Amino acid sequence: MDMIINSKSPQQTTSLGLKLAKKAKGGQIYSLIGDLGSGKTHFTKGFAKGLEIKSTITSPSFILMKVYKINKGKIKYFCHVDAYRLKQPQEIIEVGLKEYLDRKNTITVVEWADKIKKILNPYQQQIITFLFVDKNIRQIKIK
Secondary structure, eight states: OEEEEEOOSSSHHHHHHHHOOOHHSSSSSEEEOOOOOOSSSHHHHHHHHHOOSSSOOOOOOOTSEEEEEEEETTEEEEEEEOOOTOTTHHHHTTTGGGGGGOOTTEEEEETTGGHHHHHTTSSOOEEEEEESSSSSSSEEEOO
């Protein structure tokens, strides 16, 4: 069942990420899809905050993937991927993504997941699409 949320601000998008993180059990992959500036990073920052990560979350655009060690019950790692600058999907495997996918003690959030769709397809994932409605409103669809 799809859930659609209209976010009227970056703060609302961040808050949505925080709420979803509080329900996370471990082993999930959140695949974020949307245009530049549609809210993927705000969502991810909120998600990290919901996992009680104290570090400042920035998109790992140039390094592609950043792993944060955490201690939230059985969740031990938060893997943040930004596939925006990938030339070839294979590059993400070279930085070690497959080591974290489908691990019960890891939550993975992938910004620009559509760029590595073939790599993510074998895994169960929650797909979250961010769409511009207008200058201030984003429609966020969770599948």
